[in-house]
Amino acid sequence: MLSGIWKPSLRHLHGRLLPLRPRYIFLTTGRLPVKSTSIMSGQQNASSAAGPRGTATSKLKRPSSDLPPPAKKPKTDIAHVRQHLDYGNVPANWLDASAQPSTDQPCLQFTYHKGDMLADAPEDCLLVHACNTQGVWGSGIAKAFKEQYRKAYAAHRIYCTKKHNIANPVRTGTAQLLAPCDDNEQHWIGCLFTSAKYGKNKDKPDQILKNTGRSMQMLLELVSQVDAKVSNIRMCKINSGRFGVPWEKTEEVIKGIALKPHWRTEIEIWEPEEESQAATEMHSEGKQHAQ
Numbered sequence: 459m460l461s462g463i464w465k466p467s468l469r470h471l472h473g474r475l476l477p478l479r480p481r482y483i484f485l486t487t488g489r490l491p492v493k494s495t496s497i498m499s500g501q502q503n504a505s506s507a508a509g510p511r512g513t514a515t516s517k518l519k520r521p522s523s524d525l526p527p528p529a530k531k532p533k534t535d536i537a538h539v540r541q542h543l544d545y546g547n548v549p550a551n552w553l554d555a556s557a558q559p560s561t562d563q564p565c566l567q568f569t570y571h572k573g574d575m576l577a578d579a580p581e582d583c584l585l586v587h588a589c590n591t592q593g594v595w596g597s598g599i600a601k602a603f604k605e606q607y608r609k610a611y612a613a614h615r616i617y618c619t620k621k622h623n624i625a626n627p628v629r630t631g632t633a634q635l636l637a638p639c640d641d642n643e644q645h646w647i648g649c650l651f652t653s654a655k656y657g658k659n660k661d662k663p664d665q666i667l668k669n670t671g672r673s674m675q676m677l678l679e680l681v682s683q684v685d686a687k688v689s690n691i692r693m694c695k696i697n698s699g700r701f702g703v704p705w706e707k708t709e710e711v712i713k714g715i716a717l718k719p720h721w722r723t724e725i726e727i728w729e730p731e732e733e734s735q736a737a738t739e740m741h742s743e744g745k746q747h748a749q
């Protein structure tokens with residue numbers, strides 16, 4: 459049976475939304491299908507049954523007001539991508555050069571926690587880690603982020619390699635605030651661009667530390683823009699693993715940041731228990747072998 463009213467559904471093809479055409483249609487000539495694979499709504503079926511049996515062509519010539527409304531575009535990740543914030547979301551004078559740390563000024567308060575920072579994070583928690591500007595989350599906690607927050611990683615990767623590129627790289631000393639976009643994982647992700655490259659080409663420790671202070675300031679500014687939506691802030695001992703900077707040095711830099719009145723003042727610092735657990739296990743294994 460010819461179905462005169464053909465409501466195209468949508469499907470993804472190479473990342474683009476295209477009408478899902480019935481089989482046997484000639485895309486180049488626009489010939490009408492002789493078989494329809496589209497599933498009609500109850501309303502459409504009723505109107506077809508009630509009306510005279512006509513050709514597909516005559517039905518398509520009906521006034522546009524009779525045609526069903528165009529299929530709505532399904533929600534895509536773009537809606538989420540728009541919520542991600544970066545240096546483009548801070549005002550030109552966001553960092554007043556005159557703001558210097560002083561003794562009577564509040565500094566960031568750290569509370570220390572043992573365990574996996576990514577496990578059981580409360581809803582709307584912000585999870586912060588240090589990143590290179592290449593869009594690579596290849597090892598360490600970054601890899602765990604990549605595995606757990608695939609859509610957030612995809613957005614980060616696009617930001618580093620499409621919005622920016624080799625000729626126009628993401629600047630170190632900036633930050634990106636990824637809005638929750640992974641199903642079942644309502645967490646924000648804070649990316650501090652503390653080194654341009656990674657591996658053996660990572661920035662020197664002094665440069666990483668300089669970048670850390672600036673990127674943390676930018677992150678705090680970005681957080682202030684979505685403040686009520688972020689519950690608490692969790693951060694690992696950034697820079698102290700693959701980037702090879704002792705935590706105490708990073709801690710000193712971050713605590714020395716001059717806080718703006720509208721910035722958050724509390725950050726949870728999470729350290730994995732694995733090292734101490736591994737040490738305990740090795741110890742008990744050694745005992746077993748000795749028995």
Ligand SMILES: Nc1ncnc2c1ncn2[C@@H]1O[C@H](COP(=O)(O)OP(=O)(O)OC[C@H]2O[C@H](OP(=O)(O)O)[C@H](O)[C@@H]2O)[C@@H](O)[C@H]1O
Pocket residue numbers: 573574575576587588589590594595596597598599600601602655656657694695696697698699700701702703728729730
């Ligand atoms: N689940 C967890 N919860 C809590 N703390 C956790 C944890 N897992 C690990 N830690 C700790 O988190 C600290 C940082 O250690 P990391 O080596 O990860 O990061 P980093 O800041 O030194 O360096 C960044 C570059 O490392 C990556 O690797 P690639 O360059 O891609 O190869 C990135 O992509 C960057 O570029 C160390 O104290 C770890 O014990």
